[in-house]
Amino acid sequence: MLRPIGSATPATLAHTANVAHVDAPAQTRLDPYAIPGSYRAPTHCPECGAVYLFGRWTWTLAPRGSATQVCPACRRIADDEPAGTLSIDGTFAEDHRAELLEFIAVMAEQQRIAFPIQRVVSVEASAHRIDVSTTDIELPQYLGEALRAAYEGRLDVRYGAADYSVRVSWHR
Numbered sequence: 001m002l003r004p005i006g007s008a009t010p011a012t013l014a015h016t017a018n019v020a021h022v023d024a025p026a027q028t029r030l031d032p033y034a035i036p037g038s039y040r041a042p043t044h045c046p047e048c049g050a051v052y053l054f055g056r057w058t059w060t061l062a063p064r065g066s067a068t069q070v071c072p073a074c075r076r077i078a079d080d081e082p083a084g085t086l087s088i089d090g091t092f093a094e095d096h097r098a099e100l101l102e103f104i105a106v107m108a109e110q111q112r113i114a115f116p117i118q119r120v121v122s123v124e125a126s127a128h129r130i131d132v133s134t135t136d137i138e139l140p141q142y143l144g145e146a147l148r149a150a151y152e153g154r155l156d157v158r159y160g161a162a163d164y165s166v167r168v169s170w171h172r
């Protein structure tokens, strides 16, 4: 199994100032790309090198005899099927676009190192907003919380009502 979904911040988000949090039944948050039993340990992803071992994806070396199977993150990237989005807008965001893009890149890389299947699919930046899509539903929340912790602003987290998805927006 993967890291238990919802084990991170969602439960505490609602109690934080300036955070709107719309919850969804936990059972709807099963990633169809990573359903339990779809990977047997150890498995090695030939695309990114991540290794599924002891119930989670890591960046360790693949043990001898590992199966080969593309990981959920690489499959979502190949299919262009992000699970989560983070959108950033507001006048502060407009005035600090380059800084925020750098911040997002650094924070996302930290998370990718710790959790191989939490990855950015795309970043689109226009004059007025930044849109980030991700391979899972934890990363947008992590990035949104990091933005709020660093720059304040207003965070909004909305889970898909019927699927494994999240839309996070940060405004300042």
Ligand SMILES: [Zn+2]
Binding pocket: 045, 046, 047, 048, 049, 050, 070, 071, 072, 073, 074, 075
């Ligand atoms: Zn992979």
